[in-house]
Amino acid sequence: MADTKVSTEASVVRPGGDPGGREGRPSVPAVRRHGGRRATAGSGRMAALLVSPTLLVLTVVVLYPTIMALRESLYGPKGLDPDTGFISSTEPFVGLQNYADVFGAAGERFWNAFWNTTFFTVVTVGLETVIGVSMALIMHKAFRGRALIRAGILIPWAVPTAVSGLLWRWIFNSDGIANTLIGHQILWTTEGFHARVAVIIAEVWKTAPFVGLLVLAGLQVIGQEVYEAARLDGAGSSRQFWHITLPLVKPALLVAVLFRCLDALRMFDLPYVLIGAQKTSVETLSMLAQNEASNVRFGPAAAYSVLLFLYVLLIALGFVRLLGADLVGDAGAGRGRRRRMVVSRRREVTT
Structure with missing residues (x-):
């Protein structure tokens, strides 16, 4: 009686009268399958609920301004109405003329800022x-x-950019520390290649610690036993760096380079404070868009902003594809491992 009861509870009669299926294997109850589906749907709803505030904020501060900038770039600045001869109170619709001007004679300033x-x-x-x-x-x-x-x-990275620009403007003054050290009178904060050098020095001084901080986080996860094994195999310091440190720290380094590229492409405050506005040698796309907007030329300013947005987006997509290759591969490997574990567990149950 006891054996008969155990065997009856261990088998599940499927539709068609085949106990245990075609091979006599115990099947998973339908209640368990439906319960798993409900759990998955519930976790999906919970995830959507948790992410919705972030999506709402991104919609307000990113999506809406981007759409308004696209709309504004299709309009020209206010001017004389040819029909009435009076100043127009509304911005005329010019379509893609603001973008077409970039590739014409009026785009010389844009391409200078782009380069x-x-x-x-x-x-x-x-x-x-x-x-x-x-x-x-x-x-x-x-x-x-x-x-x-x-x-x-890490102190330079913590200094606000405007304060850093004022600090370096004092250093690069005509009678500042830089000219005193080199023994020459160079007008760093005027037009010319030396103005670019001043911006580069100030920018590298401020943001290099950010890269160092992210790379340091990657170095912390490398075990010392890896270096000990390399030393036992006769690898010197240079070979350890090129064959152990650099490959293992590559993900953190790529993320740091991505963040710095996106930030440098939007450079505005440092050259604006250090050198000044409307300086041909250091004017960036952000400075150009701000200058057009300050002169009440909102249409061209929006067009320049949209082009800068597309430029940054292309760079970001390139980095994401570069970074996402390993992530997709790891995810695929993880799915394969999970699939093999499920199959092995099913075999254990059936035997």
């Missing part, structure tokens, strides 16, 4: 990457006074 923005981004991010990695390696070493060194390295 300045690209130049600052490439040079500053490159220098910040090298200096930031060096800072991270120094902060990662175990020595006396390491906490003081870390605090000193």
Whole structure:
């Protein structure tokens, strides 16, 4: 009687009168399957509820201004109405004329700002990457006074950009510290290549610690046993850096470079405070858009802002594809492992 009861409870009669299915295996009760579906749907609703405030904020502060900028870029500045001869009280609709002017004679200033923005981004991010990695390696070493060194390295990043611009404007003054050290009188805060050098030095000084901080976080997760094994195999410091440190810290480094590229492409406050507005050698796209808006030319200013937005978006998409390749691969590997675990558990149940 006891054996018969156990065997009866262990088997589930499926539709068609086949106990245990075609191979006599116990089937999963339908209640359990429906319960799993309800749990998944409930967790999905909870996730949507938790994310909805963030989506609402992004809609208000990102999506709506972007749509309004696109709309404003289709209108021209106020001027004389050719029909009445009076100043028009509304902005005329010009369609894509503001974008077409970029590729005409009126676009010379735009392309100058575009190349300045690209130049600052490439040079500053490159220098910040090298200096930031060096800072991270120094902060990662175990020595006396390491906490003081870390605090000193991170101080420039904590200084507000406007304050940093005023500080470096004082340093690059005609009778400032920079000219005193080099022994020459250079007008750093005027037009010319030296103005670009001043912006680059000030920007790298301020934001290189940010790269170092993110790289330091990546260095913290590398186990010391990896370096010990490399030393036992005869690898020197340089080989350990190129074959162990740099590959393992690559994800954190790429994220740091991504953030710095997006920030450098929107550079405005540092050259504006340090050098000034309407300086051809250092004018960026953000400075150009602000100058057009301050002159009540909202249509061209919006068009420049939209083009800058598209430029930043393309760079961001490129980095996301670069970073997302490993993430997709890890997710696929994780799904494969989970699928194999489920199959093995099913086999254990059936045997």
